[in-house]
Amino acid sequence: LTxxxxxxxxxxxxxxxxxxxxxxxxxxxxxxxxxxxxxxQTVPLVVFDTNPxxxxxxxxxxxxxxxxxxxxxxxxxxxxxxxxxxxxFTMLPGCNAIHATxxxxxxVASTDVQDVHCRRVFVDCSTVSPSTSxxxxxxxxxxxxxxxxxxxxxxxxxxxxxxxxxxxxxxESRGWQVAKPYLDFMGSRIVFCGxxxxxxxxxxxxxxxxxSQMIGICEAMNLGEALGVDPIVLSDVxxxxxxxxxxxxxxxxxxKVAAKxxxxxxxxxxxxxGSKLMLKDLGLAVxxxxxxxxxLPITSQAKELYRLIDAHGLGDKDFGVMLQFLRGKRx
Amino acid sequence: LTxxxxxxxxxxxxxxxxxxxxxxxxxxxxxxxxxxxxxxQTVPLVVFDTNPxxxxxxxxxxxxxxxxxxxxxxxxxxxxxxxxxxxxFTMLPGCNAIHATxxxxxxVASTDVQDVHCRRVFVDCSTVSPSTSxxxxxxxxxxxxxxxxxxxxxxxxxxxxxxxxxxxxxxESRGWQVAKPYLDFMGSRIVFCGxxxxxxxxxxxxxxxxxSQMIGICEAMNLGEALGVDPIVLSDVxxxxxxxxxxxxxxxxxxKVAAKxxxxxxxxxxxxxGSKLMLKDLGLAVxxxxxxxxxLPITSQAKELYRLIDAHGLGDKDFGVMLQFLRGKRx
Numbered sequence: 156l157t158x159x160x161x162x163x164x165x166x167x168x169x170x171x172x173x174x175x176x177x178x179x180x181x182x183x184x185x186x187x188x189x190x191x192x193x194x195x196q197t198v199p200l201v202v203f204d205t206n207p208x209x210x211x212x213x214x215x216x217x218x219x220x221x222x223x224x225x226x227x228x229x230x231x232x233x234x235x236x237x238x239x240x241x242x243x244f245t246m247l248p249g250c251n252a253i254h255a256t257x258x259x260x261x262x263v264a265s266t267d268v269q270d271v272h273c274r275r276v277f278v279d280c281s282t283v284s285p286s287t288s289x290x291x292x293x294x295x296x297x298x299x300x301x302x303x304x305x306x307x308x309x310x311x312x313x314x315x316x317x318x319x320x321x322x323x324x325x326x327e328s329r330g331w332q333v334a335k336p337y338l339d340f341m342g343s344r345i346v347f348c349g350x351x352x353x354x355x356x357x358x359x360x361x362x363x364x365x366x367s368q369m370i371g372i373c374e375a376m377n378l379g380e381a382l383g384v385d386p387i388v389l390s391d392v393x394x395x396x397x398x399x400x401x402x403x404x405x406x407x408x409x410x411k412v413a414a415k416x417x418x419x420x421x422x423x424x425x426x427x428x429g430s431k432l433m434l435k436d437l438g439l440a441v442x443x444x445x446x447x448x449x450x451l452p453i454t455s456q457a458k459e460l461y462r463l464i465d466a467h468g469l470g471d472k473d474f475g476v477m478l479q480f481l482r483g484k485r486x
Numbered sequence: 487l488t489x490x491x492x493x494x495x496x497x498x499x500x501x502x503x504x505x506x507x508x509x510x511x512x513x514x515x516x517x518x519x520x521x522x523x524x525x526x527q528t529v530p531l532v533v534f535d536t537n538p539x540x541x542x543x544x545x546x547x548x549x550x551x552x553x554x555x556x557x558x559x560x561x562x563x564x565x566x567x568x569x570x571x572x573x574x575f576t577m578l579p580g581c582n583a584i585h586a587t588x589x590x591x592x593x594v595a596s597t598d599v600q601d602v603h604c605r606r607v608f609v610d611c612s613t614v615s616p617s618t619s620x621x622x623x624x625x626x627x628x629x630x631x632x633x634x635x636x637x638x639x640x641x642x643x644x645x646x647x648x649x650x651x652x653x654x655x656x657x658e659s660r661g662w663q664v665a666k667p668y669l670d671f672m673g674s675r676i677v678f679c680g681x682x683x684x685x686x687x688x689x690x691x692x693x694x695x696x697x698s699q700m701i702g703i704c705e706a707m708n709l710g711e712a713l714g715v716d717p718i719v720l721s722d723v724x725x726x727x728x729x730x731x732x733x734x735x736x737x738x739x740x741x742k743v744a745a746k747x748x749x750x751x752x753x754x755x756x757x758x759x760g761s762k763l764m765l766k767d768l769g770l771a772v773x774x775x776x777x778x779x780x781x782l783p784i785t786s787q788a789k790e791l792y793r794l795i796d797a798h799g800l801g802d803k804d805f806g807v808m809l810q811f812l813r814g815k816r817x
Contacts, residue, residue, distance in 0.1 A: 285713050349715050356713035357723050360706040364729035370784045371698030375691040381778040382616050382687035384680050392688050398695035400731035447712040450812045453701045456787050481781045
C-alpha cells in the first residue's frame with residue numbers, strides 16, 4: 156500500500172458542498188490563474204492580494220475581494236451558516252510571506268472547533284521549506300483545523316490550463332478528503348506524498364535533482380560542441396541513452412536543439428522555469444538538508460551557480476541559460 | 487542532413503568479404519564477449535591478450551591467438567592474399583594502453599598502401615580522450631590506413647548480448663563503410679557522431695551528464711527520506727515529473743526502490759556500472775574540457791566525489807553507491 160492508497164477519496168466531504176466558501180490569498184503569476192480556475196467551477200470565492208490592480212481584475216472575473224487577509228476568516232460574504240471561508244488556499248512567494256499571512260489568519264481563527272462549522276482547511280500551495288509546512292500543520296491541528304502542504308509543478312502554463320501537479324502532505328484526516336476534489340479544478344495530477352511537510356519535501360527533491368540534470372546537460376552540450384560534435388547529434392544520442400532526461404529531451408538548453416521544440420532556449424531563454432525560482436528552491440533544499448543533516452555536495456554547488464546567474468542579471472531567464480553562462484555568454 | 491545521413495551504408499565494402507581477416511586486441515570483460523560475438527558469425531578472427539588463461543579460453547572458442555600485437559598485422563594466419571588482419575578492433579583500458587599498442591602496430595604497418603590489399607581499418611572501441619582518438623586518426627590516415635573511434639555503451643551485458651551502442655567518429659571514408667556491417671555483429675545500435683574523435687567525445691558527454699544525474703538523484707532520495715517521504719512515493723513522483731531520468735527510473739540508487747527491478751542497489755550495488763569506470767570517464771571529460779577551455783563545475787565536483795568513493799574501496803560498486811557514501815554508509 157502506498158500512502159496515497161490509504162485514503163478513501165470516495166467518501167463524501169464531511170461538510171455539504173454548498174456550504175463551502177473558498178478563499179484564495181496571493182494572486183500572483185500562479186495564484187491568479189489557479190483562483191480563476193476555481194472560480195470557473197462557479198464556486199463562491201473570496202480572494203486577497205496586496206496589489207489593487209490585481210484585485211480590480213479579480214473582481215471583474217467574479218471573485219469577491221477581501222480588504223485584508225483576516226476577512227477571509229471573519230467576514231460572512233455570502234450569508235452562509237458560518238463566517239468566512241472553509242477551504243483557504245495560499246500561494247505566496249516564500250516562507251516569510253507564509254509566516255506573516257498565516258499568523259494573521261491564526262489570530263482570528265476560532266478555537267471553538269467542537270462545532271464542525273468552525274473547522275477550516277488551509278491548503279498552502281506555496282513552495283516553502285518542509286519545516287515551515289510542518290510548523291503550520293502543528294499549529295492549525297492544535298487549534299482543531301486541518302492543513303495540507305500542496306506545492307505545485309507545471310508553471311504558469313499548468314496553472315492556466317488547470318494541468319498542475321499537486322504534491323500533497325497532510326495528516327490522515329478530514330482535510331485531505333475535503334480538499335482533494337477542489338484541487339482537481341486546478342490540476343490534472345494530485346499526488347499524496349505523505350504526512351505534514353511531505354508535499355514540500357517532494358517538490359524540493361524533484362527540483363534539486365532537476366537542477367543537477369540541467370547543469371549536467373549544459374556541460375555536456377558545451378563540451379561536445381567544443382570537441383566538434385554536432386549538438387543535434389549529441390542530444391539525439393543522449394536521448395536514446397543513459398543521459399536521457401527532461402532537460403535534454405523537452406527543455407534542451409542548446410538553442411539549435413531547442414529550435415525543434417520552440418522551447419525557451421530557442422527564444423533567448425524567455426518563459427520556462429526562471430533561474431531565480433530555481434535558486435529559491437535550491438536554497439530551501441540546502442537549508443532543509445542542513446536541518447536534517449543531509450549532505451548535498453552537487454546541489455550546493457548548483458545553488459551557488461544559480462546565485463551567480465541571478466547576480467549577473469539573468470534570474471528571469473529559463474534555468475537552461477546556464478549553458479550560455481558557462482560559456483561566458485549572455486543570450 | 488545529419489552527419490549520419492551523409493554516409494551511404496548500402497554501397498558494398500571495397501574489399502571482398504571473404505578476404506577480410508579480423509583482429510581483436512584486448513579480451514577483457516568487454517573485449518572477450520565482443521570478440522566472441524564476432525567469432526560466432528564465423529569470421530576468421532585473430533586475437534591478442536596479455537593474459538595466457540584468457541588466450542587459452544579464446545582458443546577453445548575458435549579464435550586464433552597472436553603471440554604479440556604486431557602479428558595481427560605481420561603474420562598470415564589464413565593463407566590469404568595479404569598478411570595480417572584488415573579490420574582490427576582494440577578494446578583496452580585507457581589512453582596509455584592505446585598509445586602503447588597502437589605504437590607497436592604503427593611500426594610494422596606498411597606505408598605501401600597504393601595497393602588496396604595493404605590498407606587496414608583500425609576500430610578503437612576503448613574509452614579514451616578525444617585528443618587520443620584524433621592523434622591516432624591523424625597518424626593512420628597519414629600512413630594511408632583508416633580509423634574509427636567507436637567506444638560503446640551497454641556494459642558487459644550489452645557486450646554479451648550483442649546489444650551495445652557504438653558511438654562512431656571517423657573521416658568520411660572507406661573505413662566507416664568497411665567496418666559498419668561488422669559492428670552490427672556486436673551491437674544493436676551504431677551511431678555516426680561526426681569526424682575523428684566525435685565518438686569518444688559523445689561517450690564522455692553522455693557519461694558526464696549521467697554522473698550529475700545520478701548524484702542529483704542520490705541527493706534527492708537521501709533528503710526526501712530524511713524529511714519523511716517514502717522513497718517509493720518520491721521516485722514515483724519524480725518518474726512522472728521533470729526529474730525523471732535513467733538513474734531514477736531504471737537504476738534508482740535506493741535499495742527499496744531498486745528492489746522492484748532487481749537493479750544493482752537491490753544487491754549491494756554489485757554489477758551495473760562501476761564507480762571506478764565512472765571516475766575514469768569523468769577524468770577524461772575534465773581533461774578534455776581543459777584542452778578546449780570548457781567550464782565543467784558540476785562534472786569536476788562529481789569526479790572528485792567518485793575519486794573519494796574509489797579511495798574508500800567502493801570503486802567496483804555500481805555508481806549508485808554514491809547514495810550510501812553520502813550517508814556515511816557502506817552497502
